[in-house]
Amino acid sequence: MPRYIAGxxxxxxxxxxxxxxxxxxxxxxxxxxPALAVCGKTCTPLRISEIRQALGLxxxxxxxxxxxxxxxxxxxxxxxxxxxxxxxxxxxxxSFQSSQNVWQMITQRLPVTVTVAAxxxxxxxxxxxxxxxxxxxxxxxxxxxxxxxxxxxxxxxxSYVLALVLQFVLVVKLQWLPFPGxxxxxxxxxLWFESYLMPWIVLALGYACLYARLTRSNVIxxxxxxxxxxxxxxxxxxxxxxxxxxxxPALTPVVTIFGMDFAGxxxxxxxxxxxxxxxxxxQLTEQAIASNDQPVIMGVxxxxxxxxxxxxLVVDILYTYLDPRVRIxxx
Amino acid sequence: xxxxxxxxxxxxxxxxGAGPATGTRRRVLxxxxxxxxxxxxxxxxxxxxxMAIAAPLITTLTGSGPDTLDPNAINPNLGGAPLGGLGGIxxxxxxxxxxxxxxxxxxxxxxxxxxxxxxxxxxxVLTTTLGVVFGMLAGFFHxxxxxxxxxxxxxxxxxxxxxxMIAILxxxxxxxxxxxxxxxxxxxxxxxLGRVIRGQTLGLTEREFVQAARVSGAKTRDLIFREILxxxxxxxxxIATLSVPGYVGTEAALSFLGVGVVxxxxxxxxxxxxxxxxxxxxxxxxxxxxxxxxxxxxxLTVFGDRLRRALDAGEVG
Numbered sequence: 110m111p112r113y114i115a116g117x118x119x120x121x122x123x124x125x126x127x128x129x130x131x132x133x134x135x136x137x138x139x140x141x142x143p144a145l146a147v148c149g150k151t152c153t154p155l156r157i158s159e160i161r162q163a164l165g166l167x168x169x170x171x172x173x174x175x176x177x178x179x180x181x182x183x184x185x186x187x188x189x190x191x192x193x194x195x196x197x198x199x200x201x202x203x204s205f206q207s208s209q210n211v212w213q214m215i216t217q218r219l220p221v222t223v224t225v226a227a228x229x230x231x232x233x234x235x236x237x238x239x240x241x242x243x244x245x246x247x248x249x250x251x252x253x254x255x256x257x258x259x260x261x262x263x264x265x266x267x268s269y270v271l272a273l274v275l276q277f278v279l280v281v282k283l284q285w286l287p288f289p290g291x292x293x294x295x296x297x298x299x300l301w302f303e304s305y306l307m308p309w310i311v312l313a314l315g316y317a318c319l320y321a322r323l324t325r326s327n328v329i330x331x332x333x334x335x336x337x338x339x340x341x342x343x344x345x346x347x348x349x350x351x352x353x354x355x356x357x358p359a360l361t362p363v364v365t366i367f368g369m370d371f372a373g374x375x376x377x378x379x380x381x382x383x384x385x386x387x388x389x390x391x392q393l394t395e396q397a398i399a400s401n402d403q404p405v406i407m408g409v410x411x412x413x414x415x416x417x418x419x420x421x422l423v424v425d426i427l428y429t430y431l432d433p434r435v436r437i438x439x440x
Numbered sequence: 441x442x443x444x445x446x447x448x449x450x451x452x453x454x455x456x457g458a459g460p461a462t463g464t465r466r467r468v469l470x471x472x473x474x475x476x477x478x479x480x481x482x483x484x485x486x487x488x489x490x491m492a493i494a495a496p497l498i499t500t501l502t503g504s505g506p507d508t509l510d511p512n513a514i515n516p517n518l519g520g521a522p523l524g525g526l527g528g529i530x531x532x533x534x535x536x537x538x539x540x541x542x543x544x545x546x547x548x549x550x551x552x553x554x555x556x557x558x559x560x561x562x563x564x565v566l567t568t569t570l571g572v573v574f575g576m577l578a579g580f581f582h583x584x585x586x587x588x589x590x591x592x593x594x595x596x597x598x599x600x601x602x603x604x605m606i607a608i609l610x611x612x613x614x615x616x617x618x619x620x621x622x623x624x625x626x627x628x629x630x631x632x633l634g635r636v637i638r639g640q641t642l643g644l645t646e647r648e649f650v651q652a653a654r655v656s657g658a659k660t661r662d663l664i665f666r667e668i669l670x671x672x673x674x675x676x677x678x679i680a681t682l683s684v685p686g687y688v689g690t691e692a693a694l695s696f697l698g699v700g701v702v703x704x705x706x707x708x709x710x711x712x713x714x715x716x717x718x719x720x721x722x723x724x725x726x727x728x729x730x731x732x733x734x735x736x737x738x739x740l741t742v743f744g745d746r747l748r749r750a751l752d753a754g755e756v757g
Contacts, residue, residue, distance in 0.1 A: 124595060132604070136611050261745070265738035267689050269696055270712060270730040273719055281720055369597070376602025380693060384716070394603070398610040398699060410607045413600035 114426065121418045126178070128414040133174050136403050177202070201411070202404035204397075211408040214393060221291065221389035226378045228305055229312035230367075236317040238363065241324025245359070246351065248329055257325070260318035268377060272311045272384040279307065289385040312381045316370060320363060327359040334358075361431050368424025375413045464751075471750040478746035481739035488553050488736055495550035502532060502544060506551040506706050510542035521721050535728050538711075539718050545728050548706040552729070555707050556736075559621050560687035566626040568680045571633025572672070578634070579641025580664060590638070593631035601628040602690070609699040617701050621694065625687055633679050637672060644668050678748040685740035692733055708733045 161167050168176070176185060180200035196203070201211035240260070244253040279286045292304045331337065332355060340350045375390075382391030390409055397405035472478045491498065499505045514537065515521055522537045529536045535545035578589035605624050612620060644650055650667050658667070694700030695709030703710065708729045715726035 127595060128599065128604075132607060135608055139612050261742060262738060265685065265741050266734055267692060267696075267712075267737070269693070270734060273712075273716070273726055273730070277719055277723065375600060376606075379603065379606075380697065383697065394606065395697065398606065398697075401610065403611070406607050406610060410600070410603055413603040417600045 117422050117425065121422055124418050125411070125414060129178060129411055130174065132407055132410050133177060134170070136407065137170055137173065201408040204402055204405050206397075206400050206402045206405075211404045214405065215390065215408055215412060218388065218390045218393050221387055222375070222378050222382065222391065224305060225308050225312060225381060225387065225389060226374050228309040229316075229378070230374060232309050233313035233317040233320060234367070236313065237320025238324050238360065240317070241321040242328055242351075242356070242359075244321065245325040245328025245332070248325075253325075256321065260321045263314050263318035264322075266315065268311050268315060268380055269384050271314060272307070272381060275307055275311060276385075289387060291388045308381045308385055308387065311384075312374075312377050315377075320366070323366060324359065324363055327362055328355065331355050331359040357431065361428065364424055364428055364431060368421045368428075375416055468747070468750045471753065472746060475746050475750070477742050478750075481742040481746075484735055484739045485743065488732070489557065491550045492553035492557055495547070495554055498550050499544075499547045502534070502546060504532065504544040504547055506543065506547040507704055508543060508547075510537060510544070512542070514539065514542045518721075521718075522725075529724070536724050538714070539722050539725055545711075545725070548711060549708070549728065549732055552706040552708045552711065553732070553736075555618060555701055555705055556688055556691060559618050559625070559691045559701075560684050562622045563625040563629060563687045564680050564684050566622060567629040567633060567683065568676060570626065570630035571679075572637055572669075572676060574630070575634040575637025576641050576664060576668065576672075579638040580645060580668070586638075589634070593634050593638075596628055596631045597635075599628060602693070604628070605690075605694060606697060606699050609694065617705070621691055621700055625690060629683065629687070633676070633683070636675060636679060640672055640675060641668055644671055674751045678744065678751060681744035681747055682741070685737040685744070688733070688740065689737050 166173075179185060180196065180202065182198070184195065184197045184200050186195050196210060199212050201215070203209065204211055204214060207214075240256050244256045247253050276288075280288055286303055286307055287300070289304045289307050292301045294301045337350065337354060340354050345353075378389065379391035379394055381387075382389045383395050386392070390412075393405060394409050396402070397409070472482075504510060510533075521539050522542070524530055533544050533546065535549060537544060538548070574589050574593075578586045578593075605628070608624055609620065645668070650663065653663055653667050691700055692707070692709030692712070695707040696713040698713065700709060701707035711729035712726065712733070715722075715729070719726045
């Protein structure tokens with residue numbers, strides 16, 4: 110097992126480096142000159158060459174890439190002499206727009222995004238799995254048909270469309286919820302919950318519907334297995350059969366899919382934050398895109414990639430505990 | 441669709457079966473024709489596709505193109521809100537007008553449908569080709585070919601594709617946006633089909649009829665095109681159909697975020713993004729493109745789902 114994890118960790122670092130390389134290469138060769146973006150409107154050729162010098166933009170691609178990667182692990186220095194600026198360990202550079210440290214900008218916004226994403230994940234797993242299990246056990250009943258009808262529709266609503274509909278109905282017309290805002294947890298947990306509820310629902314609904322359908326078909330498949338017939342034949346009560354024999358094999362594929370959806374989760378959070386005006390990574394990215402602020406876009410992309418691959422690794426390790434058959438092949 | 445590029449419904453794909461009989465197409469068509477959900481969604485899709493194709497005709501009939509400004513349809517005293525009820529619906533503008541500019545929504549929906557379908561269908565054709573070719577290569581020739589292709593698929597799979605698409609599209613200079621979108625969507629879209637095809641090809645090469653063909657001296661080309669490919673047909677049809685709504689949704693999401701199709705080309709995602717500021721004053725401006733997007737994605741999903749069911753039923757019977 111430790112060898113398996115070590116191997117996976119090595120693969121993880123390789124993937125992250127490759128993603129870093131690709132993103133860097135795209136920005137290096139394809140996007141407009143960053144010196145112009147830094148320079149702004151009052152720009153002289155002299156100022157441009159100064160900026161190019163300070164940011165090391167005249168260097169060849171490999172040198173710049175190496176400096177960037179080394180900056181992430183060991184920190185780096187910008188400029189020279191009196192203008193020297195040290196950027197400490199996880200250094201993702203400085204914003205072209207606000208000259209702020211990108212790592213600090215990201216860590217400041219991260220709590221909001223994590224709140225949105227984590228809350229949504231809890232909600233969609235709960236709703237998806239519960240609805241899916243009930244539908245699977247009662248296959249063909251009116252509940253099953255209604256649930257499958259609703260989930261098909263729910264999976265087809267783009268999140269930003271749902272966001273606007275909910276905001277119009279719940280906030281503007283019925284006034285049940287406040288406008289989602291940047292509310293902290295501590296002074297008033299109730300208000301915090303109310304203002305994050307809508308972002309959670311919006312982000313969770315599509316996934317919840319997909320998970321309900323997936324869980325349902327897994328439960329139906331499992332119920333027709335031979336060991337289920339044996340369990341029924343030896344007279345176990347249906348509730349016990351479900352809990353002890355059916356749920357584990359039926360839910361392990363859901364765990365795998367959940368690992369894959371880590372990627373979509375951050376992207377989805379980005380859209381939801383943009384619609385509701387929440388002050389998270391999504392808004393940061395949107396502003397960075399609008400002003401072609403490359404270091405910020407690079408930083409967010411890398412962070413999202415790190416989340417994705419680490420998420421996949423955690424899920425794979427978890428999987429080996431849920432499904433003993435995998436553990437034997439892995440070790 | 442929950443914003444990801446993957447196919448909408450990720451239940452077990454169709455199982456590979458024996459070679460499709462000659463009557464399969466007729467049987468599937470008959471099953472679909474009896475299915476009310478499939479018929480309703482097919483009708484709506486044909487309607488939208490018809491609108492997209494006939495977009496120039498529609499604009500000639502109503503007399504307002506997608507970029508024709510109509511100052512008579514809006515009220516400058518109310519900040520440019522449409523004149524008349526329900527977002528300015530009238531004979532000249534059956535779906536109402538855009539606030540502030542008075543552009544005709546019907547024309548913009550029709551031209552937007554052109555862009556959406558063009559992008560989604562091109563991306564589907566490209567991902568299907570890539571997925572089938574690389575999946576079969578990996579499954580048929582084991583060893584290093586399989587290793588290289590499988591690692592590449594793992595690598596693309598691990599990408600946070602939506603965020604990465606946003607990063608790429610925002611970095612690239614304003615070129616041919618629809619073409620860029622097709623390339624970016626396809627780049628991250630094909631590994632899903634590729635993985636499924638690889639798995640099924642691996643299984644099929646072990647089957648008796650393929651072994652028999654191999655032993656009796658069939659060429660590699662014939663093994664691939666005559667024995668294996670026909671058995672993958674159902675899987676390819678179903679996954680390709682179910683991936684179209686994903687691309688429609690992702691294209692709209694990217695355009696909504698401002699990195700997809702850029703003005704003056706109309707797109708549904710762009711229209712919804714524009715309606716953000718107006719939805720309290722003029723809800724219809726949001727309802728029209730939002731409704732079209734939702735119903736299109738829903739119809740594509742329902743149709744793909746029913747198609748799979750019809751194909752699956754034949755495998756069992």
